[in-house]
Amino acid sequence: AQSVTQLGSHVSVSEGALVLLRCNYSSSVPPYLFWYVQYPNQGLQLLLKYTTGATLVKGINGFEAEFKKSETSFHLTKPSAHMSDAAEYFCAAFYYGNNRLAFGKGNQVVVIP
């Protein structure tokens, strides 16, 4: 089955430190890949997406992600965490033919002052 894996439900990071959230997808054919952020009691906000072309994708709020086909990965990074980055982050994959997003379980990011 096509799926998305995010390890480590809770991630703690110090303010100013690197944020790294890992995402792996399952498929021999690379899907389109997305990262969404969800703040409490809000919907999902699109951070960035990869469809084709350049494998390093830049998004909003200083986040970026790199698509690596050989590793079936799409990890999200931000060089320096800010208190406002505290939220839940979801990786998602769109597999053509399914017409739906498949989501990982999410990472709850806590930023420590």
Add this chain to the structure above:
Amino acid sequence: GAGVSQSPRYKVAKRGQDVALRCDPISGHVSLFWYQQALGQGPEFLTYFQNEAQLDKSGLPSDRFFAERPEGSVSTLKIQRTQQEDSAVYLCASSLDRGGDTQYFGPGTRLTVL
């Protein structure tokens, strides 16, 4: 421009009641999706519309769940005879084109069934 809106934002229902959740997609968006998000989990697909046609309802958990989009814009998700396991956040998303890959989400409706 306006994003995806959903109403109500919060709904409390007694077990056995019927509920109706509304989604207003971004104007002109062809594709519309419903997802269910249980506490502490990622969203799970429920159903997909392309204009007024419901092309995929394979994610609906039971025949108590019904969705419609009669004029190809506003959509309603209806749950009949609600059960406690229906408690979740119901998210609506819309996408500009028929492919539906880049989806924009509404704030969700939090349903609590007592």
